[in-house]
Amino acid sequence: MRLLLNIIWLVFGGLWFAIGYFLAGILCFIFIITIPFGFAAFRIGIYALWPFGKTIVAKPTSGVGSFVGNIIWVVIAGIWLAIGHLLSAIAMALTIIGIPLALANLKLIPVSLMPLGKEIVDADAVNFGR
Template sequence: MRLLLNVLWIVLGGWVIWLEYMIGGLLLCLTLVGIPFGMQCFKLAGLGLLPFGKDIVDAPGASPIGCILNVFWIVVAGIWICLSHLALALGLAFTLIGIPFAIQHVKLAMLALAPFGKLVRET
């Protein structure tokens, strides 16, 4: 079932989400200061390409620096990325077929709001 849902996700636009996060991550990695933020974009890209069968967990031993980076991330981009995923989730939730995809957008919104100190793992 995960395979079918992931294939449908990719065909119906998941590849666009992956591409956007990959381009953003590559652009951020061009600068030394942007590398930590680019790495978080790559984490989001991985979840954005194949979200079914993955879960978000807290990283063990998260540092206070991650909290500071999360605050900076939220102010600069996190809130807007989160709101875009929530808007997509709301639109998809109106159809019965779109509900599983809406749940994945909510998962992406949670990670996009504060990605530092989080891990994506297989369920």
């Protein structure tokens, strides 16, 4: 089922979200000081490409630098990315088939708001560890 949902997601928006995140990551790498944001954008882009079966967990080693970086990220890009995912979720939720895709968009909002200090892992690995 995850494979089918990921393929539908890829066709109906996931590819465009991923391309946007990858372009933002490249732009962040051009400006040397924003390289950590570039890594975060690539990480979110991979997650946006294939979100079903993945989940977000906090890195236990993240510290004050991640917190300060997340504040800067929210002000510059995070709020706009979250609004984009929210609007896309509303549009996808208008159809019954689009409801799981809308939920995937909502799942992307927390990591698009504050990506530093987060890790994207297989959902089975997290459930297995409990």
